[in-house]
Amino acid sequence: MNFWETVTGSDLTREWKAFETRAEALPADHRAAWGQIKCHLFPHGDFTGRNLVPILDAALWLLEETAADGQSVHEALGDDIRGFCTALAGGAGVRTYRDRWREQLNRNVARKLSRLGG
Structure with a gap:
């Protein structure tokens, strides 16, 4: 991947x-x-979603293999697709982009308030 592809996202x-x-x-x-997996994994992505590409590739590969073997989705992923996606993303309690942005906003507000206070 070259610089131009990185900048443009091509x-x-x-x-x-x-x-x-x-x-x-x-x-x-x-x-x-697959649609549910994408929806449940997106909150765990970074700004561009680059960190999700290997995870999504592996999840899609699993779906392809189970379909080729004639297994149902429930046999492969279980009944809790959200839990499956949470496990793929790193487990319960893993930070999402909202958490990171919230922390950044709180730091910026705290810094501005400390400047006003004294």
Whole structure:
């Protein structure tokens, strides 16, 4: 990946298109699970989502393999897709982008208030 691709995000666009092309080949229930996985993992991404690419690739690979073996989504992922995604992202209590932004905002406000106070 070169500097221009990093700045413009064109590498990510290629990755997402490749993911969606692979997902289109899945059976309907696996495609639905793929949509839920994306929704539940996005809060754990950074600003660009680059940190999610390997995780999403692995999750999609798992869906592809289970579909090829004839397994259902529930056999592969269980009934709790949100919990599956939380485990993929690093477990319960892992920080999301909202947590990081909240902490940054609190630090900035505290710094501004300390300047006003004295």
